[in-house]
Amino acid sequence: MLTNKGKYGLKAMVHLAGLEQGALAQVADIAEANSISKKFLDHILTELRHAGLVYSKKGRGGGYALARPAHEIQVGKIVRVLDGPLAPLPCASVTAFRPCDDCRDLKTCAVRLIMIDARNAIANVLDNRTLAELWTLTNPPEHAAMYHI
Amino acid sequence: MLTNKGKYGLKAMVHLAGLEQGALAQVADIAEANSISKKFLDHILTELRHAGLVYSKKGRGGGYALARPAHEIQVGKIVRVLDGPLAPLPCASVTAFRPCDDCRDLKTCAVRLIMIDARNAIANVLDNRTLAELWTLTNPPEHAAMYHI
DNA sequence: AAGGATGTCTACACATATGATAGACTTATA
């Protein structure tokens, strides 16, 4: 389940993906444009900065920008930073594996095995989509052209 | 994220899938065999009964059994009964769709669109696996045969 | 009918996570 934090983080990243080269966006503007509480978004963006996904500058003229090109940032990475592992169960996680306290046998635990499949299916979607694609979804080229007629 | 409730429910259903035709299993036995608190499992099995997935009988000789053949019960159904929609976001849900309070445009919300893909990927896994398959994973035929040598 | 077995219902308690907010502090620029 994607938390509001994860959802807001993705929206903020899409917002930053739409910036012109070299431009910075202030938290307050991102928050307003995406109906997010500024203070909460402060936190979220700080986490993203700690994870190396965004660049920030303090003081006058400051703000945030993507730390890397949008097409180099996988959606799954963003989700993991904010919401943790993609796996529905810790024992099904590739990046944060942890067996159940009462685990008897990893190999024959049917629930684990099917949750690995579920995890892999989720990762297949989220790790194969980039921020640049999200931006395109939000601003479809055809749609934009038609809108201006 | 699969809750303990969802995990325990799946384990209990797998347990019931392994019963002989016509046999009933008592909550206490299922709980012990799967390291689950009996009282918590009471609740879980009652929910599964309300959803029509299990059959129960009170009194002497009572207990639980699957309400339908294991190969007719999709894993996704069980998970939905116990943990709710598979979708990471309510607006990405097929069975329990609900737009975000601040939704501006369903069609161009990139986060929603990618979460629909994620939901579909999850559903593709869980709705295409049955309880009978889970039982086989837990008790692989080859493994069992080798074990008895 | 009573007793025992077993599921079902209602309620409660506690822990954790999430979502949000406030205030102070730090950094950068003019």
Next chain:
DNA sequence: TATAAGTCTATCATATGTGTAGACATCCTT
């Protein structure tokens, strides 16, 4: 130095998750 804007620390409220207790209802046997 003053102002702008991000960063850190802390707190609070709510929701959810997890689990437990006790009473009640139902079924079967004696």
